[in-house]
Amino acid sequence: MRLLPLRTISSRFLTTGNKAQLLLAKKANCGLSANFESYKSVLQRCVVEKSITKTRAVHNHMKQTGFPHLSLGNKLIDAYLNCGSVDEARQVFDDMIHPHVVSWNSLMSAYIRLKRSQDAVSLYRKIFMVSILPDEFTFSSIFKAFSDLKLVNGGRATHGHLVVLGLEGSNMFMSSALVDMYAKFGMMQEALFTYEAISVKDVVLATALIVGYTQNGEDLKALGIFEEMVNCGIKANDFTFASVLIACGNLENLSFGRLIHGLTLRSGFHSRIAPATSLISMYSKCLLVEDSLKIFNEIVNPNTVAWTAMIGCLLHSHREEEALQFLLSMIRSSVKPNAFTLSTALRGCATLALFELVKQIHASAMKLGLETNRYICATLIDSYGKSGHVGIARMVFDSLAFPDLVSVNSLIYGYAQDGDGMEAIRLFYMIKGLGIEPNNATYVNVLSACSNSGMLEEGHQVFSFLVADHKPGPSTDLYACMVDLLGRAGRLHEAAELIARVQKPDKILWRTLLGACKIHGEVSMAKWAADKVLELDPGDDATYILLSNVYASLGQWKEVTSLKCLMRERKLKKDPAVSWIHVNQEIHTFMAGDMSHAKSELIYEELKELVEKTKDLGYVPDTRFVLQDMDEFEKERSLLYHSEKLAVTYGVLSNSGKMTLSLIPNPKQ
DNA sequence: GCTCGTATCG
Structure with missing residues (x-):
């Protein structure tokens, strides 16, 4: 057997003068066992360097020289995986007769890392057919695959395998993964049981349980475990703080939140992005926007998640304009929005009925390939509906492969607002056919659609449907x-x-x-x-x-x-009503009798004309609800001052061309 | 090998 070409690969693919090359050169002619060692060290080198070309070259060289390359199969798999080529690794694995359990484990965890959980589970199921026993490494990674795929039974059965093998409670990593899986399934009883089976706990195990409780709405229990953890002398890390702060926010427990904030400061974790983001959202839920802003401003390089949390925080406090300004700043600082960001921002557009911005965000979502995301779609339907374009909302709805309850509810709301009670009712009966169970919001929307369209009979019918449907009553x-x-x-x-x-x-x-x-x-x-x-x-x-x-x-x-x-x-004062209109990318706000707008005179003049025109068409002003004791003429005048009328008139004026002369010339035009 | 933060409807 000729083995000379080894020298060639060592010089072609390895940096000159390195140890592996020397080793190869020395052992080049010492027979098969020497080559085994040589290949082994070259492969080791490939693992470290993560070079796919080198790995392939070594692999090919083995095959060409007739070297039994599978004797180094585990190393080859390792090398391919390290270069990110899981499929080539799998090829080697499949050629092998007895891959070591380590190779099984490596492949499974690679699949899970690549979100190919199905492949990981299939591989796991094969392991029993070849009489290899999974070990604690197998178990510490495979549970994640079951939770990703929501395979409750498979996950439980795998827990069973672990028990049968006598591994229960023997390994922290394994138990942490198991706690995580049960928590993701919402099976907190089992998660707690697994947690308690470990006598000396660590921060990851405790954090997994805390996260589980917060994600299942049991925030008090999450804080309980945190306390227990602190009492045991286990030091919290950034993951722990991130979750505990969420629990405080959900409970709106500001004093505990502040306490944890203090702890993050003392331990230095406040500068980590995840705890900082949780702080933003905790203060947001406690309605302390200024505190959230302060935290946000202290983050050196806010990422998408932090920006999104801040935008959501501003929206939570009804500071929509600012929230949308933040979205612009985020994009300007080249941080890429994701589905979370866009659906959050769309909520602001919906509140302000900003049709133009909704379209722009819709376009961004398409560019980012997010147009099928269910959160995005639901908020698009909602915001198109609220900005007066229920037809486009319907197009988005029809594009959904699987419409969900939220998108249906949003569309029904759109029809309700549009005064299209019939379409709202039609949708209501349609979702039954789709197997979607209506909830409270559905009924509220359908009934208000009926109300807005004066459809008493249909509303009655829906209500009786509801009485029959709801066991405890509406x-x-x-x-x-x-x-x-x-x-x-x-x-x-x-x-x-x-x-x-x-x-x-x-x-x-x-x-x-x-x-x-x-x-x-x-x-x-x-x-x-x-x-x-x-x-x-x-x-x-x-x-x-x-x-x-x-x-x-x-x-x-x-x-x-x-x-x-x-x-x-009683010192009561009603907030004055405000109406606004979006014209030429600017928001113009009006209150009743408002004279503060620069174009007030024109607006009032136009409004008077418009009212005269509508009177010709049969409009009779309904003056019954004017508060002041005044004569009919004055009452009519006071109706003219209504904020909504002023806003609409401004919109009409802007489109009529009547204002162009008085506007400052726009240099762009 | 395990644990984290941001999202939709009345």
């Missing part, structure tokens, strides 16, 4: 929807009877009835409903306004005045 807010539907249709007594059927009517329910009384000028029932609301919440400013509207509509100005006095006494 929730109070669903009764409120039905009260609204009946009330608007003028069936006030039926609405009142419905409230009587509710165990503990809340203020929303009574206020809904009050709103209906307002529409139909039912003063005595209005007074009754208002008293009920104020019994439950004397500070409910909307109720005073509603009731005084009812009095005003009947000309009972004495009552209106006394209600106003009462509000002043």
Whole structure:
């Protein structure tokens, strides 16, 4: 057997002068066993250098020279895996008659790293057929594959194998993986049992259990384990802090959150990205945006997750414009948004009804290949609907391979807002066919669609569906929807009877009835409903306004005045209503009677014209609800000042060309 | 070999 070419590969593929080369040169002519050692060290070199070309070259050289390359199969597998070529590693593995358990383990963990959990599980299942026994390394990686694939039974059976082999409780890594798997399955009983089977615990094991509790909504228990861990003298790491802070946020337990914040500062983990991100979200949930901002500003290089958390935090505190500014800053600093970022940002667009921005984010999502993500789709449907384009929302919905409940609910809401009650109802009956169970939000949306479209009969039908469906009976807010539907249709007594059927009517329910009384000028029932609301919440400013509207509509100005006095006494002030419109990428905000806009004069002039035109078309101003005691002419005028009318008029003006002369010329045009 | 932070609907 000629083995001379070894010298060739050593000079071609290894850096000159290294040890492996010398070794090869020395042993080049000493027979097969010497070559075994030589190949072994060359392969070792390949493992370290992670060079796929070298590995392939050595592999080919072995085959060409007729060297029994499979005698070094485990090393070859190792080399290929280290170069990232799991399929070539698998090829070698399949050619081998008795791969060592280490090779089985390496391949399985490589598959799991590459998110090819199915391949890992298939491989695991083969191991028993070749009478090789899995070891603690096998178990510490394979459980992750079962949890990725949500194979509950397979995971439990594998736990069984471990017990049969007498490995239960023998290895920390294994138990941590097992705790993690059970936690991901939501089987916290089993997770706790596994945790307790280990007598001397470590930080990873404890953290796995803490994470499990927070992810399963058992935040108090998570804090309990953290305390236990601290008491045992186990030092928390960044993973631990990240999760414990989430638990504090979910519980809105600020004092504990601050305490943990202090601990992260003391241990230096506050500068790690994950705990810092959790701090942002903890303060966000406790509504301390300034604290979140402070944490965020201290992060040196915020990544996508940190940016996303901060955007979500601003939205949580209803600071939508700022949130969207943050999205822009993020993109400007070249941090790539992901599905989390875009679905979060879309929530802000939905609230502000920013159609243009929704389209832009939609386009970004497509560029990033995220247009099938269910969160993105659901928020797109929601935000297209809320910005007045339910047709596009429907197109997104129809593009879904598997529509889910949230996207259905969002679309129904879109139709409700669009006044298309029929389409909302149609969707409601359609999802039954898709096997989707409606939830509370579905019913709320469908009923408000019926309400907005005056579809009393259809609403009744949906409600009876609901009564039959829900074992404990519809929730109070669903009764409120039905009260609204009946009330608007003028069936006030039926609405009142419905409230009587509710165990503990809340203020929303009574206020809904009050709103209906307002529409139909039912003063005595209005007074009754208002008293009920104020019994439950004397500070409910909307109720005073509603009731005084009812009095005003009947000309009972004495009552209106006394209600106003009462509000002043109780130091109540209703926030003025605001309307806004998005024109030329700018938001213009208006309040009733607002003169602060630069184009106010033009706007009022145009509005007067518009109203005259609509009167010609048959519009009769409904002046019943104007608060002040004034004559008809004045009432009409005060209706003109309504914020929504001002905003719409500004929009009309902007598109009419009437304003171009007075605008500062745009250099881009 | 094991553990982490960001997301959708009334």
